[in-house]
Amino acid sequence: MQQRMPQRLIFRTFMAVVAVVCFATQAQAQSPARQQVATNLQQLHNWVGEGANGQRWREYLLSDALQTELAKSPEQVDHGVLRAVLDQYRSDASGLDRPMFVAVRESLERWLSELPISDAELIEMVRDIADDFQPVTQQEVAAARARVAATRAELERFLSSGTQENFERWKAFLEWDDLLGRLDAEPQEMLKLRSLDRHLYANVTGTEGRRFRAFRESLDHYLDLVQTRTPAWQNYVYQQIFPTEKAADSELLAADNPQAQYEQLVARLATELSSYAESNSSEVGWRIGRLVGLLDRVGRAPEVVAAVRERYWKPNFFGRVSERVLNAGVDNQVREVTPVHDNILGTSVHGTAVLSGFLKLDLVPSDDTGRFAIRLSGVAHSDTVGYNRGVQIFSTGVSQINASKQVIVDANGLRSTAAVARVCTDTTINCISAKLRIVERIAWKRAGAQKGAAEQVAARKAEVRTANRMNEQAAELLADANRRFEEKFRTPLVRMAAYPRLLETSSSDDYLYVRAMSVNDDQLAAPGAPPVIETSGDVTAQVHESLVGNVSEMVTNPDPMVTAHKIEKSYQDAKREVPEELRMDNAENELWSFNFLPTRPVRAEFAPGQITVAIYATDFAVYDDDFDTDADNYQTPREGFPLRDEFLISAQYNVEQTADGVQFVRQGEVSVEFPNRQRIGLFNPRDALLRVAQSTLKKKFNAMFKEIVNPEDIPLQGQGRDAGRLRMRSADSRQGWLLLTWELLPPEVKTAAVASPASAQ
Known part of the structure; x- marks a missing residue:
């Protein structure tokens, strides 16, 4: 049989597919996850036996406590007990990597993720840990430092195993000497290491390797432990979360009182959780993610960290x-x-x-x-x-x-x-x-x-x-x-630590599904299941607004700089026409750049019938016209630049159905604002530079965010032939979700031109 199976079929099957059946709370007797825990636990008990060794395993793994919870109704199950049992299965005890133990652990994780926990219970759990402050110890810091030394040595051995020239290139790229030198600096100075270790997350060949990942993870953990002990670091983190609060709270964090800082952060977390339960605001969710991440970084309040994530780490993409x-x-x-x-x-x-x-x-x-x-x-x-x-x-x-x-x-x-x-x-x-x-x-x-x-x-x-x-x-x-x-x-995505934390597929007789959750330890995902798509389609996608903010943060942090050349190249790579306002061969267009903010640089809000896209950035700069455009190396900005002011670029679109499908209609012009400035004056020289920035950015992004966006058909190819087109048929936005459907259209029929009688003569 010489007929080759289609070259694009299998890859497109994986890359284009999307979504899954949402989990529903079930009665205890009908819960497959609970039944699987009971089955796997019984098989484990049979395997370890009734002897002394088996009894030791039962005691270590808290089997009696787990069996007690298995006998309860879902509403009565003690989440704290299940998490304590799960911690034992996740420990580093020898033998827990064997299939029997892994089966119990994985089924217990699934069951725990499905069990209902009320918002009130979660908030009360947070308040209960206010008195559980434990300072970071010297032993923890020493252990983390030893781990950094071990992973650094392994990475150096790996890099030096090649040519000396290649080793030196890596050291230059990573700013290796400066990075290692700062490891011995005072804790307050280690903040600068955050800008150096981003090279370890760069999207360059090699950083996906296990040695790079081990070193950067150990380095991040060490910095967390060391810097969390300094008031400067606590204040820095707090200001990242609450940039507009300058008074009592930040003063408290700046004080040399770690316990009071901890209590304040816990109180803030409880307040934000209460607000989030009512609004599901993405801004509040972001602050919760940062607070929980701060607790997790130093290994504090693990039960609260797990409970918040069980509640608010739900898939943020279905299709x-x-x-x-x-x-x-x-x-x-x-x-x-x-x-x-x-x-x-x-x-x-x-x-x-x-x-x-x-x-x-x-x-x-x-x-x-x-x-x-x-x-x-x-x-x-x-x-x-x-x-x-x-x-x-x-x-x-x-x-x-x-x-x-x-x-x-x-x-x-x-x-x-x-x-x-x-x-x-x-x-x-x-x-x-x-x-x-x-x-x-x-x-x-x-x-x-x-x-x-x-x-x-x-x-x-x-x-x-x-x-x-x-x-x-x-x-x-x-x-x-x-x-x-x-x-x-x-x-x-692995290089940038942006690979989805959850990526699962399933299939039925009619559809191939995938569900994904993109989230890191400082973020939340979706708070619950998406709204139902009320129209059928050959392809559907349900996207939560957290996906946009989470992924943008992870992929831009290693390289936050946006330049005029990069924007033009993105159009060229996508084989799209570059708008005149963005063309670098247009003599009227200046060279410009800015840096994404490190936290949620691109954000989306999916309100009823309306989509808002926002870009948060800083360090806007323009460059002289004689700049070397062939070297995309924006090093020497014009005098007065870059501007350190943070700015917000946003565009708002209404979702409209048309006879042919969907269109997105922009409401007014693109907005460019400076959130930390009430107004831009007329005479101050710095304000003049802000007006230049505002004017330039409006011009560029009005060209990028078109007034009317008509989604283009997506062509499908099969073995070099036209296999049809996917046309967007419906779009809806509500409850923080964007709901999209596409319909498969048949291949276009191309008819040969028929000569007219006159031309045939």
Whole structure:
């Protein structure tokens, strides 16, 4: 079978798919997660046995306490007890990485995530920890410092294992000497290390390696412990969360009173949680994420940290893609001509086979992974000549071929099961030729007697060939799809510590689903399930506004600088026309740049029928016209720049349905504001620079954020042919979610131009 499975099918299956069935609270007797915990726990007890060793494991893992909670109704379950049990399973005790223990741990995590916890219970839990202050100890700092030294040494050994030139390049890029020198500085000076260690998160080849990740994680933890003990650091963190509060609270944090600081932060967390329960405001959610992250950084209040995340770490992206879309890329009609060279029961067979068939993709229901089967059904007509001891046997055959191969899609990429083929062959002997007539008669008799057996042998061999061909082609395609998945998606995000914390797939008879949660330890995700999309579609997406802020923060922190050249290049890379106001070959356009703020630099608000996109930045600068435009190296700004004032660029769009689909209509012009300034004066020289910044940014971003945005159709390709288009049919925004649907349109029919009578003469 020479027909190649579609090159883009498998990769698009993984990359385009989206969404999953939302979790619903179930009665205790109907909770699969609870039942799985009970089953796995019983299997673990059977495995460890009733002896002394088994009893020690039961005591260490708090099995009696877990069994008590399993007997309760969901409303009565003590979350604190379950978290204490889970902590034991997550500990570093030898043996807990074995499958029996892992099964209990994972099922317990699922059950705990599904159990309801009221907002009032959560707030009360936070208030209860106000008296549990524990200062960071010298032993903790020493252990963290030792971990930094160990991971640094391992990274240095790895980098120096190559050429000296390469090692020196890495040291220069990482500003290695400066970074190491500051490790011995006073704690107050270590704040500057935060700007150096961002190189460890840069999207450059190599930083995704485990040694880089181990060093940067150990360094971050060490800095957290050391700097949290300094009033300057506490004040810095607090001001990142509450930049407008300058009075009593920040003064308290600036005081040398760690316990009072802790109590104040806990009180603030309880207040913010109460506000969030009423509003689900993304601003409040961001502050909660920062406060919880601060507790987590120094290993304090682990139960509260876990409880807040259990409550507010819900998937912030759902989507699905229909089987119809997946099949759009499949070249359904199969027709191939292949040579036949075989040996059947001692007869050497040669000829040609023509396969005519149909290739399709069928989704396979699966709750824990996405699955689809590629199926081939067809008929092969063969015309062959068999040679056996001077006898020639001319025959034709008809083979019914059915083959399938299942592909599994999950967070690790794609893999497949072995192909299975079934072939049924029927042959017709048309002529037998031999030098002697008596030999022909004997050959006819023998061929007739062996016909059934020969057909069976031919069919089995065809099954093996078909399955092997499918496996070989799938291996090549899967390797290519996984390579692209790694290069374009997973690896860049791992480098920047931005890979989704949750990425799960599933499938039904009709749809392939994925759900994802992008969040780091200083953030919250979605507070709950998304609204239901009320219109059907071939592709749907449900995006929570936390996804925008979370991902933008993670991917821009390693390289926060935005330049005129980068903006132009982003249009060129996307093969989009660059607006005149952004073209660098336009002599009227100045060179400019700014830096994203480190926290949620891009934010979205999805209100009823309205979308607001905002960019938070600082350090705006313009450059002289004789700047070297070929070297995208913005080092020497014009006098008076960069401006250290923070600014906000925002655009607001109404969502409107049209006869052809959807359009987004901008309300007024793009806004450029300086939040920390009440007004911009007319005579102050610095205010004049602010007006320059405001004017320039408005001009650029009015061009970027068009007045009317009509989403373009998304073309689908299959084996070099037009496979149709996805057109956005509906868009809705409410409750902090953006809900989108696309419909699959058939390929455009291109008709040849017909010459007019005049031109034909």
